Structure formats: structure tokens, C-alpha cells
Amino acid sequence: MDQDPATALQRFCLTIAYDGRSFEGWQSQPGGNTIQDRLEAAIQSICPEIDTVQGSGRTDAGVSADGQVAHFDAPANWSMTAEHWQRAINTQLPPTIRIMKTQEVSGGFHARFSPESKTYCYEIWTGPVLPPTLAGLAWHRPSIGDLQAFQESISSFEGTHDFRAFAATRKDGKDDRRNTVRTISEATVEKEGDLLSISVTGNGFLYKMVRFLVGSAAEVARGKLRRERIEDLLKSGGETGKAPFCAPSEGLRLVKVRYPDLNGGS
Amino acid sequence: MDQDPATALQRFCLTIAYDGRSFEGWQSQPGGNTIQDRLEAAIQSICPEIDTVQGSGRTDAGVSADGQVAHFDAPANWSMTAEHWQRAINTQLPPTIRIMKTQEVSGGFHARFSPESKTYCYEIWTGPVLPPTLAGLAWHRPSIGDLQAFQESISSFEGTHDFRAFAATRKDGKDDRRNTVRTISEATVEKEGDLLSISVTGNGFLYKMVRFLVGSAAEVARGKLRRERIEDLLKSGGETGKAPFCAPSEGLRLVKVRYPDLNGGS
Numbered sequence: 223m224d225q226d227p228a229t230a231l232q233r234f235c236l237t238i239a240y241d242g243r244s245f246e247g248w249q250s251q252p253g254g255n256t257i258q259d260r261l262e263a264a265i266q267s268i269c270p271e272i273d274t275v276q277g278s279g280r281t282d283a284g285v286s287a288d289g290q291v292a293h294f295d296a297p298a299n300w301s302m303t304a305e306h307w308q309r310a311i312n313t314q315l316p317p318t319i320r321i322m323k324t325q326e327v328s329g330g331f332h333a334r335f336s337p338e339s340k341t342y343c344y345e346i347w348t349g350p351v352l353p354p355t356l357a358g359l360a361w362h363r364p365s366i367g368d369l370q371a372f373q374e375s376i377s378s379f380e381g382t383h384d385f386r387a388f389a390a391t392r393k394d395g396k397d398d399r400r401n402t403v404r405t406i407s408e409a410t411v412e413k414e415g416d417l418l419s420i421s422v423t424g425n426g427f428l429y430k431m432v433r434f435l436v437g438s439a440a441e442v443a444r445g446k447l448r449r450e451r452i453e454d455l456l457k458s459g460g461e462t463g464k465a466p467f468c469a470p471s472e473g474l475r476l477v478k479v480r481y482p483d484l485n486g487g488s
Numbered sequence: 489m490d491q492d493p494a495t496a497l498q499r500f501c502l503t504i505a506y507d508g509r510s511f512e513g514w515q516s517q518p519g520g521n522t523i524q525d526r527l528e529a530a531i532q533s534i535c536p537e538i539d540t541v542q543g544s545g546r547t548d549a550g551v552s553a554d555g556q557v558a559h560f561d562a563p564a565n566w567s568m569t570a571e572h573w574q575r576a577i578n579t580q581l582p583p584t585i586r587i588m589k590t591q592e593v594s595g596g597f598h599a600r601f602s603p604e605s606k607t608y609c610y611e612i613w614t615g616p617v618l619p620p621t622l623a624g625l626a627w628h629r630p631s632i633g634d635l636q637a638f639q640e641s642i643s644s645f646e647g648t649h650d651f652r653a654f655a656a657t658r659k660d661g662k663d664d665r666r667n668t669v670r671t672i673s674e675a676t677v678e679k680e681g682d683l684l685s686i687s688v689t690g691n692g693f694l695y696k697m698v699r700f701l702v703g704s705a706a707e708v709a710r711g712k713l714r715r716e717r718i719e720d721l722l723k724s725g726g727e728t729g730k731a732p733f734c735a736p737s738e739g740l741r742l743v744k745v746r747y748p749d750l751n752g753g754s
Contacts, residue, residue: 241620288619308617317623351574353554354507355625357583 230298233331234307235291235484236261236275237323242286242471243358244318249280257281257319261292264314268307269300278333278340278479282430284471286359289322291479293333331483339407341423341478342432344469346440349416361436361473366418367444373411375439375452376420380409387455387464388435389428402428409435421477430468437467496564499597500573501557501750502527502541503589508552508737509624510584515546523547523585527558530580534573535566544599544606544745548696550737552625555588557745559599597749605673607689607744608698610735612706615682627702627739632684633710639677641705641718642686646675653721653730654701655694668694675701687743696734703733 240257250258261275277292296302302310308324315321345360347353352362366372386402406424413419420439422432438455441447447466455464506523516524527541543558562568568576574590581587611626613619618628632638652668672690679685686705688698704721707713713732721730 239620241623286621312617317618318620320617320620322617322619351578351586351588352583353588354505354584354586355552357507359621 231295231329232298232300233293233295233327233329234304235293235325235327235331235333236308236311236321238290238292239288239320239322240286240290241318242281242284242475244316245283247281247283247285248277248290250274257290258292260315260319261311264311265294267314268310269296271297276333278337279427281474281476282471284358285474285476287476289478290476291333291337291481293327293331325484327484331481333479336481336483337426338480338482339423339425340427340476340480341421342427343475343477344420344422344432344436344473345475346418346420346436346473347416348418358472359475360417361470363440365444366440369413369418369443371449372418372439372443375442375449376409376411376422376435378449378452379406379422379435379456381406383456385428385431385456387458388431388438390430390434390468392429404428404431432474433469433471434465434467436473437469438465440469441467497561497595498564498566499559499561499593499595500570501559501591501593501597501599502574502577502587504556504558505554505586505588506552506556507584508547508550508741510582511549513547513549513551514543514556516540523553523556524558526581526585527577530577531560533580534576535562537563542599544603545693547740547742548737550624551740551742553742555744556742557599557603557747559593559597591750593750597747599745602747602749603692604746604748605689605691606693606742606746607687608693609741609743610686610688610698610702610739611741612684612686612702612739613682614684624738625741626683627736629706631710632706635679635684635709637715638684638705638709641708641715642675642677642688642701644715644718645688645701645722646672649722651694651697651722653724654697654704656696656700656734658695670694670697698740699735699737700731700733702739703735704731706735707733 246254246256248257250256258275258277265272272294275292275294277290281287304324304326308321311321347356347360347362348366350364382405384403404424404426406422408423410421411418420436438452442449512520512522514523516522524541524543531538538560541558541560543556547553570590570592574587577587613622613626613628614632616630648671650669670690670692672688674689676687677684686702704718708715
């Protein structure tokens with residue numbers, strides 16, 4: 223099944239880090255200063271024939287990434303290696319967006335449809351004053367309350383649950399609400415001085431889900447929500463957005479996206 | 489020796505952290521967006537009678553701080569505690585400048601004239617791509633060269649030397665060039681993954697001195713300068729700015745300023 227050389231394509235997979243403070247989220251917007259817009263502009267300035275860059279999923283305004291993954295298709299006759307692409311794209315991007323890794327992948331790879339799991343990190347600063355280097359990169363919560371209750375609440379999200387209550391409805395109505403069951407394989411809290419790092423790995427996430435999980439656990443920690451209420455919401459699969467609190471976007475970071483068909487993960 | 493209550497003053501010592509990427513350095517400038525200007529405006533918005541904020545020393549544009557120290561004098565009848573001042577000033581500052589600690593000190597304390605030692609940190613990223621979170625906060629040097637030679641060069645600055653060759657001349661000619669002998673009590677390099685952290689503690693620093701030390705060691709590491717040349721420059725106390733290379737400001741951070749007369753240091 224040979225392809226016409228003029229239309230043959232090479233698919234490249236990018237691992238992308240960005241500082242969410244500078245952008246209006248991942249998803250392209252008309253006239254928008256988004257990661258996807260900047261990335262497409264950078265790639266098209268090198269090869270105007272390239273159309274869109276397909277990400278593993280959206281991240282909201284203010285959300286950062288160490289390892290967002292995306293792919294694009296280049297004309298095979300363009301003859302640029304993965305390494306060439308990486309260097310060329312980085313020269314066209316602001317320093318707040320960086321391609322950290324580039325691999326050529328098969329046409330069967332799809333950044334959005336084939337992720338095996340994603341890991342998000344959410345950071346909370348519990349000290350009295352938020353250091354300038356964390357401004358916009360951590361949620362400032364000087365009195366977190368009962369840390370053990372917080373940790374137990376985060377752990378309770380592990381497993382397969384209907385997370386319908388821990389999700390927001392997208393304004394554009396584009397998300398698929400039929401299946402809201404997801405599996406969280408690991409949800410942990412680490413404390414280093416005044417910094418709490420919550421790490422959540424799952425096979426998929428609903429809209430704003432990590433922020434609802436963290437926000438709900440924070441409400442338990444400060445005694446405003448009973449632990450049993452979280453269990454009830456996980457069991458009942460109640461209405462969307464029933465969880466009491468969505469933590470702010472600035473503490474959230476997409477750390478890693480894993481694919482079964484990608485050597486060495488992303 | 490009672491003072492007239494109307495002119496009695498209380499002196500407060502501030503420990504200040506800032507993200508150097510957002511400002512034109514410490515030192516007040518006409519119409520300038522500097523840390524000192526922002527701090528004085530914040531304090532004067534609370535108490536218009538307060539004049540200037542005296543820092544431990546300048547930091548250049550692009551240089552950050554975890555622990556810059558400064559003091560100011562408030563009218564004693566203003567009746568605000570150190571804690572009140574800290575909260576009030578922080579509400580008037582951008583999140584990229586934070587007062588981390590405030591103490592009331594005796595009138596004999598002077599931020600500029602009484603420091604016992606200062607510690608600076610200089611960070612170098614040696615990986616192929618600079619992560620967005622370090623953009624403007626580390627020097628990107630993908631091939632540092634001979635790391636051992638770099639470490640040995642940094643260590644060789646320890647001790648009491650005439651550092652005249654490792655300093656720039658201020659444009660305003662205000663610095664005192666008569667005594668250019670300084671004692672570096674510790675100069676170390678730590679490597680964590682792709683990040684090199686150079687820590688230098690001394691009883692005082694000439695203008696741009698840390699950047700000249702790091703830049704010169706980097707030239708040795710990449711084989712462009714012989715180790716012996718550094719020793720010659722330290723022995724000869726040659727002309728100002730004879731060192732071959734000044735590292736860029738963005739890797740530099742003022743970590744700590746210590747005072748003999750301040751409980752628990754800064």
C-alpha cells in the first residue's frame with residue numbers, strides 16, 4: 223500500500239513543557255495566546271503546509287506542564303529529523319514554552335486517543351508567605367488544617383469510581399458525559415517543608431477533576447466537609463460539580479502522559 | 489537620653505524575597521521599576537512620613553533574592569508591631585516581591601554597614617533544553633565541559649584574596665575601589681541532575697564579583713582559560729575587569745545576609 227510520495231507524511235511526537243502563567247491554556251482560540259496557537263505558529267513558520275498540532279488533551283489557563291504530549295504530521299519530503307525539528311521549533315517559541323523531547327512515531331500513534339495514563343501534580347504552599355518563585359505556581363493556603371485528614375482524603379480517590387460529582391461542565395458543551403468512570407492508580411501527598419505536592423495518576427481525567435479532588439480534600443482538612451461526604455459522592459456518581467470546592471488552576475501541572483506504543487514513555 | 493516622643497523612631501529589619509525577572513534591580517531609579525522603589529512606595533502608602541528603605545546592598549537587574557535584608561525607621565507613635573508591618577507591606581506589593589520576615593531591631597542595626605557575611609547562589613542548567621520554569625533564573629550552558637576543572641576553579645576562590653580583577657566598575661563611579669581584598673569562606677558546586685548550583689559565602693563582594701568568578705570558572709571548564717591564569721589574577725590583584733568573562737545576571741540569587749547583632753541571622 224505505497225503512498226504517493228507527494229502526500230506521504232511523517233508523524234512526530236513532542237514532549238512539551240510550559241509555564242502556564244503566561245498563556246490562556248492549551249486549546250487554540252481565535253486571536254488567543256494559547257500554547258497550541260504558539261506551537262502551530264512556530265511549526266508553520268518552518269513548514270507552512272503543516273496544519274494542526276494534536277495535544278493529549280487541554281490544560282486550562284494558568285495550568286503548567288512538564289510533559290504535555292502532542293503530535294503533528296510533516297510532509298515526508300521535508301526531510302527533517304526529530305532532532306532538527308526540536309531545535310527549529312524551540313528557536314521559534316518563547317522561553318516559557320519548550321520542546322523537551324521529539325520522536326518520530328508511526329502513523330498509528332495519536333496523542334489524544336492513545337494515552338495509557340496521565341500524571342498531574344498539584345502544589346500547595348502552607349507557609350505564612352508565598353515565595354515569589356511560587357507566585358502563580360502554587361495554591362497559597364497558610365492553614366491547611368488537619369494534614370492527616372487531607373492525605374487520607376486524597377488516598378480515598380484511588381481505585382475505579384464514577385467521578386461525575388468531581389467535574390465541571392465545559393462551557394462549549396463539547397465533553398462526552400456518558401462515561402464518567404475513571405481509574406486512579408495512585409494518589410499521594412508529599413510534604414517537604416511548607417510545600418505539599420499532590421500527585422495523581424489515572425487512566426483519564428474529567429474536566430477540572432484534579433482541582434475538584436484537591437479542593438474537596440482541602441475542605442475536609444479544614445473541617446468544612448465530612449470524609450463520608452466524599453465517599454458518598456464517589457458512590458452515588460451524583461450530578462456534575464456536586465463536589466464543594468474546585469482548587470485554583472495555578473497549583474496544577476501536567477507532569478507526564480504515558481503511551482503503550484511509545485518507547486520510554488513520553 | 490530620652491528622645492522627644494514626636495521624633496522617636498522604631499527600626500524594623502525586613503527579609504525580602506524577589507523574582508529578579510520582573511524588576512530593574514534593587515537600587516531606586518528615577519521612574520524605575522526597582523525593588524527599592526516598590527518597597528518604599530508600599531511602605532509610604534501605609535505611613536507617608538517614612539523616608540527611605542536601606543538595603544544590605546544592590547542587586548542588578550535580573551538578579552533574584554531569597555533573603556535580601558533592608559531596614560526602615562517608623563515613627564514610634566505609629567504603634568505597629570513587626571507582624572503588622574509585614575502583613576500590611578505584603579498587601580501593597582506585587583506577588584513577585586514578598587517580605588518573608590520582619591523584626592524590630594535596635595537603632596544600632598544598619599542593613600548596609602553591619603553585614604557579617606553574604607551568601608549568593610548561581611545556577612547553571614547543563615541539559616540540552618532549558619525548562620520554562622528556569623527561564624530567566626538560570627544560565628543555560630548545555631556543554632559545561634570539564635566539570636571537575638569547574639569545581640576546582642570555584643574552590644580556588646576560597647580564602648582571602650585581592651579580587652580587583654574579578655569586578656566591574658560601576659557606571660556611576662560610586663564604589664570604593666581602595667580596598668578590593670575580600671574573604672570567601674566557602675565556594676562550592678553541587679550537581680543535581682542537569683542543574684549546577686554554585687554557592688559562594690564571603691564577608692563582602694565587589695560589583696559583579698560572583699558573576700566574574702562563575703564566568704571565569706566556566707571558561708576554564710570549556711578549555712578557554714588555564715587554571716593558572718585565575719591564580720595569577722588572584723595574586724597580582726590586576727586591573728578591574730581583567731577576568732575574561734562575566735556570567736549573565738539571570739543565574740544569580742542573593743540567598744542570605746548575616747548580621748552579628750541579629751538574633752537567628754536574617
